[in-house]
Amino acid sequence: MFHRECPIPNPGAPPPLENPILPARTGLAWLLAMALTLLLPSFLQAAEGDRVVGDIAGEGIEGVVSMEETAAGVVLIEIVVEGLSPGHHAVHVHSTGRCEPENDFRTADTHVDGELQHGVRDPLGPHPGDLPNLHATQDGVAHAEYFTRGFTLGTEGDQRILDRDGSALVIHSGADDYASQPSGASGDRIACAVLRRAES
Numbered sequence: 001m002f003h004r005e006c007p008i009p010n011p012g013a014p015p016p017l018e019n020p021i022l023p024a025r026t027g028l029a030w031l032l033a034m035a036l037t038l039l040l041p042s043f044l045q046a047a048e049g050d051r052v053v054g055d056i057a058g059e060g061i062e063g064v065v066s067m068e069e070t071a072a073g074v075v076l077i078e079i080v081v082e083g084l085s086p087g088h089h090a091v092h093v094h095s096t097g098r099c100e101p102e103n104d105f106r107t108a109d110t111h112v113d114g115e116l117q118h119g120v121r122d123p124l125g126p127h128p129g130d131l132p133n134l135h136a137t138q139d140g141v142a143h144a145e146y147f148t149r150g151f152t153l154g155t156e157g158d159q160r161i162l163d164r165d166g167s168a169l170v171i172h173s174g175a176d177d178y179a180s181q182p183s184g185a186s187g188d189r190i191a192c193a194v195l196r197r198a199e200s
Helices: 021-045
Strands: 051-058 061-069 075-082 087-089 091-094 134-136 142-148 168-172 189-194
Touching (some): 051 168, 061 189, 075 134, 134 142
Antiparallel strands (some): 051 061, 061 075, 075 142, 087 134
């Protein structure tokens, strides 16, 4: 029968040295795990190539908007519209996918706001749905491209715009001053597009 002798502790001996590498590795592993926990959901919310489109319509105004999730995780937005008055027009992504001209597109509700303030000139802004002003030429045509990380085009996660009640793109009669609440003193809503997933 085999037996193993257990060492008898020496009361006068110093305590064993702690391994300085183990806590560091444990801390690093914890940090990596936390980072992945925070980052992975945003990658899983949308996939490269996801596309959203909408038909812009208003009184004498028509056009299209398209949005594409890119490999960098940035949404590329393209807007082509005609029938606008020359000059700058505010454009925002709104939190409800309903465009009813009889009530001045109020059914599109408020901006996709992320519980932030409106405008890049507000220290607590901008809204995820805030976009730079759209410039219409003398013939009333506007063509613009934007990049945003404010929202995703996926079907999951808090940053998605295609949630249960959808989203809409709204164009205003005037320019956004990027500071005034709640929509940059940009005037009436003159055109709207319900955003929908593009057919593959």
